[in-house]
Amino acid sequence: MSDVCRRADTSFATWAAIYLGVAAATLPSVLPVMVGVLTDKLGFGAVRAGYVASANMIGVALGSVICTVAARRWSGQSLIRAGAATMIGANLLTTLVAGFPQVAALRLISGLGEGIVGAICYAAMGRSRRPARALAFYIAGQGLVGALGMGIIPTVVARAGWPWLFVLVSVVALPAFWLARPIETLRTEPTEEVGTNVPVATWLSWYALAGIFVFALGMSAVWAFVERIGHSEAIDLAHLSGSLSAAAIANMAGSLLVGFAAHRLGAATGVATGYSLVSAGLVALSSSGGWPLFLAAIALIFFAWGFYIPFQFTLLARVDAVGHRTLLIPLVTGGGLTLGPAIGGLLIAAGGTSAVCVFGFACVTASTASAMHLRFQQKRFCHE
Template sequence: MSDTADRTTEEGLRLAGDEMSTGFYGLSVAEWAIVLIAVNNVALPSVMPVVIGTLSRDLGFGVARAGYITSISGAAMVLGAICFPFLVLHFKRWVLLTGGILFMVLGFVLTVLSPDYHWLIATRALTGFADGIAAAACYSLMAGSSNPSRLLGMYAAGQGLVGIIGMALLPSVIAVLGWRSLFLFAAIIAIPALLFAPRVGKYHESGALVLRRATFLLPGKALASLGTIFLMFAGLAATWGFMQPIGEARGYGTGMISFAMSLSAAAQLIGSLLVGLVAYRLSIRGAALYGSAAIAIAIAALSFPGYAAFCAAIFALNFAWGFLFPFLFRGLSNSDPTGRAASVTSVVTASAVSIATAVSGALLEELGETSLIVGGGLLAIAGLALASALHGEASEDKA
């Protein structure tokens, strides 16, 4: 490494020390800023039912075309996340983060200019692609932090909180101010993230130099760690995605199922908060044992009749989801300090959910409810077993 690179790295480390000096709940100012930006990036996906309802009802597109617009946005987001590991070999992360948020805001503003169907497809694709780059940058920054599992726990909790509040308030706001208010609101709340992005990236500049010197090839342990996340998400999504038809088959009404789904959002929020505030000290193996127990409880509860057992199963399943993901992310971040593997986390999770729901529909029809529930649970537990084997007694976060 040249003297110039040495000085740049030293300066990056000095900035890191400055940004990491003040903390709240064990996270520095820069780390809380990463959480804020990451939550902002998923503000609209967190209220997806509201988005689909607005496009289908207020703009008159119908459910099918509204779903198509949403899927285009989601596919563009995945594409942006896929492109990030290539881009980060040539640009610093704070540049990609700032640019992603800037174009995301631009996409929101352009969305409100016209209700034309094809115009909305184009603007939502732009927003999704930019959001994918920004989200990948956030995952990469969280992986390079000294507290990856705490950051992801707080991020997941923030995402859940945005979903709960947004889905409760936005329909009334849109009814009064019109459909454009949804996208204008998304653009306005992104402004703080845009202001924080350069500062957040600066304390990671030394890490960006490592990325730029590295090849694109990922370590084998990092690929296996991504596999643990894929297995857990696929296993839990296999059951979660079909809880509504399972409830309907058991004769529960719409109101009862809606209450159970609301309970699930609270359970996931509690699981994430528990990690962010307290349980981050657990080893990955210890967390896997607790998570496996929660999944086993969900499987057992679903084998019993009665609405209370149904609610208990949904609570245990989603608690496990919120609780386990930060620990698996810690294992991933430890297996690849450059953050390149972590940047494709959203690609892995989205693929796992998509594949699981596609396969599970056929499984439910052909083999029945029990096979789906047990099979999904065992798949998730297999991911946790692999994480335990890979990361053993790794406890807490990086010093």
Template sequence: MKTTLEPHEGAALDATRYSGWTLMSIIILGAVISLPGLIAPALAVQLAQQLGLSASQIGAYFFIELMAFSSAALPAQFWMGRFDERRVARVAAVVFVVANCVTAGMPFHLGELLALRFVAGLAGGTLGLLCMTSAGMSPNPDRAFGLWIVGQLVAGAIGLYFLPQLFAVFGLKSLFLCVAALTTLALPLCGAFSSRLTKPVRRPRGAGRVRQAGAPGRDGRFALLVVSAVCVFYLAIGAVWSFSSRAAAGAGLDPILSGKILSIATLMGIAGAMTASVIGGRGSRRLILGLGYGLLIAALVGLCTGPHLAGYAVSVFAFKFAWTFVIPFVFAVAAKEDASGRLTSAVGFITGVALAVGPLVAGVLLDRGVSYGALCGGAAVLCAISFLCMLLANRRLAGAA
């Protein structure tokens, strides 16, 4: 049985258990731990140039790290609710720093590199999970998820602009040392996660003080729709974004110029997430999702055509804007009926799995002769399926209100 709180009780919980420092920790730590994935196009180029990796090997690199990142949700089922979140965050941050420092100081042999990236991914995923569940417990999850993504995009924009230049001088170790240093600076923020953070469920006006939870079948269908939408969405995103340097090369761009354009694209992503944050819970979610997904699919169709410089820039700008505009609303739909945080945890797990599998599948397909344009076409189809799942999930959510 699910209990609900009177509005004034919920407000009191919001004020005492959810602080501005918690929001800051979500934004900053979420940005730092996600940096290697955020600069995936530039990293893919450097892995190919410095280590001589093929597209499928680069896909395996991203698969290992991102799969470890998402696998953090599995041990979380044990420690969540049993251990102080602040202590878990500190331990994970220290492990993340050590793993990145060791990676930077070792010779880059593929096997050892993948093992260390697995450890780093598991520690980073634990921090990421704390960020996601804390954002879902916010009094305004639409806004919290939007700001969480803005923080990542700011870090990604800076990384895509500067890291290709650092790669040219210092190689891959510059990335791992930067991530370790930034995590060390952000370590005090681990204490801002609220211990035993719980989300109040506000009681609708005129409803009884206690109401029964929804039927298991309905809840299961809702969760399946949300998880499916997130899964196919991030499969498409992971495949397209990780190898977007292929489209840049086809448009005649060198790696440094490509990094600058992708950095500007990330600024467009910031605009998308900020727009989502400003809109928050206002307006028709169905219309908002329709506009966001429509622009995303149009951008993928544009990338299918193998555009020259101007067309590539416009398509990748629209792609990044739409991607980051849509996803806060997707996460907010999941968090809306998730009082325990477990569905949000499951969505975080699926996000990481899909982001890991996307580059792996894309790398294998590219090595087997599939064009990047065909890859974008398949991604557009997956995004259309994701949109359909979200429409059905949102309808169920509205019908249960």
């Protein structure tokens, strides 16, 4: 096969992984809609609806672990098809039941499928020619699906009934059965700058995962309470809602900037730039400056979040020679996003906005320091 044809095939496979990764994360992207359906349409109430949502997210985390073990024996396309069948089957079965135990169990099972498919797609994006660019478009796609889904699905549910939420999510995932094969080809593509001393470099991939976890931990601790912080600043509802919407758009803008242009930056430069922006945003957020400063702060933080992650992902992809650790990203990020808000709540109660911002800054600083050290170690192994 010619180099041109190989590049074209790789490009299609990368876009297939991006699409399918977004499709697998559709339900988590519109999680507030699902919680609303469970609360209003099925009468679960807020507490039990929250339990169901947690079951779905636990399933995603467990799915990535299962995928890591299964990937040593089965091909990526087999796992994608099995995961998609599990996810779609559980979604369709959910439309046929209405009891809390049954719905919770099916959401856990669906989450397993979502986690398996998502893990393979993360690994495939990591094996692409430009991992930062691939993940940037994946993050932007998640944001777009979330925005469109939360705007459209409630109307569909109101007119056609709550089962259509799960039907629509299933339809989006159907191409998985056809896209599995091209995505599998990325598993055989050599990544850029992978060290030849794989046994020695194995610890670096765990190190990279730890940095991703710490970053998610600190950012989610702040993210979960920006609305409360706005209330503490006595910002009115209209300005607060507008600020939160602007932050969501800024997050997409940050990832799109990487996808279209900034992926050409070195990983260390991208991480350092993102760190500077996050730090400036956290300093601004901890200051009491009213609505304009609050808006600028959270927009900057969310922009930097979308900008930073693709470069951090690139560092992991470069040291994870066979892609096994990349499969654990849903588990690692899910763990950080689960623990972060709990820690943030304790800090807000104990020390207010400043305490949670200091924690966020400490986590981002630690994550950035580990990324810079990782880049140094990765270069050293590449030249051995």
